[in-house]
Amino acid sequence: MTPLPLTAYTATSCLGVGLAAHRAALHGNQSGLRPCAFETVNLPTWVGEVAGVDDHPLPAALARYECRNNRLALLALRADGFEERLRAAVARHGAQRVGVFIGTSTSGILQTELAYRERDPATGALPASFDYAATHNPYGVAELLREHLGITGMATTISTACSSSAKVFAAAARQIELGTLDAALVGGVDSLCLTTLYGFASLELTSKEPCRPSDVDRDGISIGEGAAYALLERADGAAPDAVWLLGTGESSDAYHMSAPHPEGLGAQMAMQAALRSASLGADAIDYINLHGTATPANDSAEGKAVANVFGQRVPCSSTKGATGHTLGAAGALEAVVCAIALVDGFVPGSVGTHTLDPAIPLNVQMQSATLPVRRALSNSFGFGGSNCSLMLGVGA
Amino acid sequence: MPDWPSARAVLRGEQAWVSAPSVLPAPSILPPAERRRASRVIKLALGIGLEAAQGADVSTLATVFSASGADGHNCHALCEQLATDDRHISPTRFHNSVHNAPAGYWGIATRAMAPCQVLCAFDGSFGAGLLDTLAQVVLDQQSTLLLAYDSEYPEPLFATRPVPDCAGIALRLEPQPSPQALARITAWTTDGPAPAWHNDTLEPLRAAIPAMRALPVMERLARGEHGEVCLDYLSGQQLAVRLDPPV
Numbered sequence: 001m002t003p004l005p006l007t008a009y010t011a012t013s014c015l016g017v018g019l020a021a022h023r024a025a026l027h028g029n030q031s032g033l034r035p036c037a038f039e040t041v042n043l044p045t046w047v048g049e050v051a052g053v054d055d056h057p058l059p060a061a062l063a064r065y066e067c068r069n070n071r072l073a074l075l076a077l078r079a080d081g082f083e084e085r086l087r088a089a090v091a092r093h094g095a096q097r098v099g100v101f102i103g104t105s106t107s108g109i110l111q112t113e114l115a116y117r118e119r120d121p122a123t124g125a126l127p128a129s130f131d132y133a134a135t136h137n138p139y140g141v142a143e144l145l146r147e148h149l150g151i152t153g154m155a156t157t158i159s160t161a162c163s164s165s166a167k168v169f170a171a172a173a174r175q176i177e178l179g180t181l182d183a184a185l186v187g188g189v190d191s192l193c194l195t196t197l198y199g200f201a202s203l204e205l206t207s208k209e210p211c212r213p214s215d216v217d218r219d220g221i222s223i224g225e226g227a228a229y230a231l232l233e234r235a236d237g238a239a240p241d242a243v244w245l246l247g248t249g250e251s252s253d254a255y256h257m258s259a260p261h262p263e264g265l266g267a268q269m270a271m272q273a274a275l276r277s278a279s280l281g282a283d284a285i286d287y288i289n290l291h292g293t294a295t296p297a298n299d300s301a302e303g304k305a306v307a308n309v310f311g312q313r314v315p316c317s318s319t320k321g322a323t324g325h326t327l328g329a330a331g332a333l334e335a336v337v338c339a340i341a342l343v344d345g346f347v348p349g350s351v352g353t354h355t356l357d358p359a360i361p362l363n364v365q366m367q368s369a370t371l372p373v374r375r376a377l378s379n380s381f382g383f384g385g386s387n388c389s390l391m392l393g394v395g396a
Numbered sequence: 397m398p399d400w401p402s403a404r405a406v407l408r409g410e411q412a413w414v415s416a417p418s419v420l421p422a423p424s425i426l427p428p429a430e431r432r433r434a435s436r437v438i439k440l441a442l443g444i445g446l447e448a449a450q451g452a453d454v455s456t457l458a459t460v461f462s463a464s465g466a467d468g469h470n471c472h473a474l475c476e477q478l479a480t481d482d483r484h485i486s487p488t489r490f491h492n493s494v495h496n497a498p499a500g501y502w503g504i505a506t507r508a509m510a511p512c513q514v515l516c517a518f519d520g521s522f523g524a525g526l527l528d529t530l531a532q533v534v535l536d537q538q539s540t541l542l543l544a545y546d547s548e549y550p551e552p553l554f555a556t557r558p559v560p561d562c563a564g565i566a567l568r569l570e571p572q573p574s575p576q577a578l579a580r581i582t583a584w585t586t587d588g589p590a591p592a593w594h595n596d597t598l599e600p601l602r603a604a605i606p607a608m609r610a611l612p613v614m615e616r617l618a619r620g621e622h623g624e625v626c627l628d629y630l631s632g633q634q635l636a637v638r639l640d641p642p643v
Binding site for chain 1: 430459464465471474475476478479483484485486487489490491492493494495496497499500501503504506507508509510511512513514515516517518520521523524527528531532534535551552553555556557584585587630631632633
């Protein structure tokens with residue numbers, strides 16, 4: 001693909017709102033995970049909850065979109081001056097020439113879960129205030145951002161479970177390359193809700209402790225929430241030190257709804273496609289941000305896949321021990337983690353990993369370390385066997 | 397309209413359209429365990445996809461799934477359960493709740509490991525799917541199957557999202573013309589208005605089910621007519637679609 005600069009980016013997770021909070025936590029090997037105290041949830045698990053989301057109601061003009069997911073979407077948009085950069089890009093290119101591509105797995109389904117508790121006892125009807133299109137529907141968050149920012153270009157939500165907001169980079173890059181758009185807001189937004197917390201618990205995939213990616217004693221995920229965005233633009237006038245999207249690779253496992261291919265075949269195909277798309281060899285990669293959910297099956301399959309494509313040399317880490325698994329937002333959040341690693345020249349540690357599983361033949365970086373990072377790969381794999389790898393780079 | 401030959405006959409005006417609940421094909425291509433778990437929307441997606449893929453090696457096709465919602469019945473059952481004191485939800489219900497469940501079952505059924513996209517743009521989902529499909533065909537020179545479909549919600553969600561039935565369309569788009577090709581397709585976004593569709597019989601279907609926003613294109617394909625149509629897409633933006641004779 002033709003490389004595209006990320007002319008602005010930002011992230012919000014349990015580590016905090018904005019890049020500075022993420023930088024500090026990633027350099028300092030800190031975790032934002034806490035015992036789950038979300039809503040009325042009663043589960044023995046840890047979560048990555050963003051503090052104060054509900055303290056930020058939406059502006060009156062956007063009241064119909066009111067729900068936790070959309071509050072998180074706008075809270076994150078305001079960080080790091082990202083919203084101003086985006087508005088400037090809309091003014092520069094024209095509202096029709098900017099697209100919106102948002103990855104989410106659950107959108108505002110929490111709002112529907114709450115509405116079901118308030119059903120009319122006689123008729124079963126949902127409360128009149130419930131707005132399906134603006135809150136529950138996966139596209140609600142994309143339309144909220146489009147309306148808020150005055151964007152009239154093409155827009156879509158991508159919802160492929162936990163690869164959703166990696167795939168938005170690929171979809172947006174295609175439209176820019178074709179000339180449909182000059183710029184795109186890409187990102188992911190996913191918030192805590194009962195469906196995912198109780199759902200992953202029903203699959204016995206949630207850990208009772210903070211998650212331990214690639215650890216010999218790993219026993220499941222810590223669910224998180226977050227929102228991360230990037231502005232992709234045509235290369236004209238990009239700063240020399242910009243972070244670039246160099247390649248994208250997508251594949252399908254064609255294996256199982258909720259378990260990865262045991263040998264990581266689909267994951268390998270996605271990584272190889274990202275290398276081809278970026279016209280790079282495996283030896284050009286300095287850091288891999290693993291999908292690294294900390295379930296026994298995922299980390300084992302990903303370990304085999306990464307080792308088959310890259311051998312054991314490349315420093316790898318999963319940052320889900322710091323942020324939790326932010327599901328549909330994970331791809332964009334971890335792309336921003338890679339951008340920070342590229343700009344700062346460091347490899348984030350794998351927080352929560354104490355004893356590396358000897359069956360995972362990778363160079364897992366336990367603590368953050370200063371290392372030159374010019375090319376970074378970010379892996380995102382989701383339910384239904386949906387895989388996406390992004391290649392990011394800095395400098396020539 | 398259970399298949400393309402019936403739909404084509406109706407769209408050509410050779411056969412009357414009788415409104416009747418959709419009859420969905422049994423997903424015989426799925427392994428038994430997945431077949432038991434397949435919901436209506438999964439049966440629908442497999443049915444339209446396999447019909448449109450006829451003549452191609454289905455395991456090599458890239459796919460774009462575009463749906464305005466996921467499985468409404470499953471979503472209702474989950475939300476109902478989570479509103480009670482017993483929140484132990486079924487693992488199958490949970491993994492079937494993801495928007496990409498039909499895509500996952502499609503992969504299991506067809507062994508297709510090619511890229512798979514799953515989009516939602518509410519009532520504009522067909523347009524979003526068509527734009528991404530065309531981009532993949534043009535840039536990656538990859539044969540790509542577009543599946544646009546919707547499923548009904550039961551009450552009480554139906555009152556807020558009145559999609560009445562399962563329905564979908566699928567198109568196989570190829571980078572090069574083949575003897576099977578019906579037309580050469582081009583699409584672009586426009587802020588011009590989408591004119592009313594002069595098919596009084598099927599207009600209620602087009603208006604009620606987002607995937608059926610594609611019916612004006614399907615009508616031209618059925619009749620072998622070429623030219624431009626403008627489809628409803630997003631607020632403030634429509635989608636122009638041009639059909640030319642295949643080269």
